[in-house]
Amino acid sequence: MIRIVQLRDKCIGCNACVEAAHTRWRISRKDGKSVLIGAVKNKNVHSVIVGDDELIENMQALRNCPTRVIQIIKLK
Numbered sequence: 001m002i003r004i005v006q007l008r009d010k011c012i013g014c015n016a017c018v019e020a021a022h023t024r025w026r027i028s029r030k031d032g033k034s035v036l037i038g039a040v041k042n043k044n045v046h047s048v049i050v051g052d053d054e055l056i057e058n059m060q061a062l063r064n065c066p067t068r069v070i071q072i073i074k075l076k
């Protein structure tokens with residue numbers, strides 16, 4: 001399992017995460033920033049725990065994010 005984290009206030013809505021992992025990310029129509037689908041919100045920190053099957057595409061999202069607001073933590 002992995003935890004995906006987004007520090008959402010610094011997101012610029014560039015869509016790169018959506019292109020890499022469209023089942024986990026989408027762009028909000030309200031504010032134009034990306035939404036981490038299924039995430040729990042704690043102030044600016046949005047996070048979700050998902051299976052390892054989503055690791056590769058979300059690592060691509062992490063690498064593509066120009067503002068470095070995506071983090072991935074491997075869980076045991």
Ligand code: SF4
Pocket residue numbers: 006010011012013014015016017018033034061064065066067068069070
């Ligand atoms: S790649 Fe980063 S900056 Fe771009 S929309 Fe996704 S989270 Fe926001």
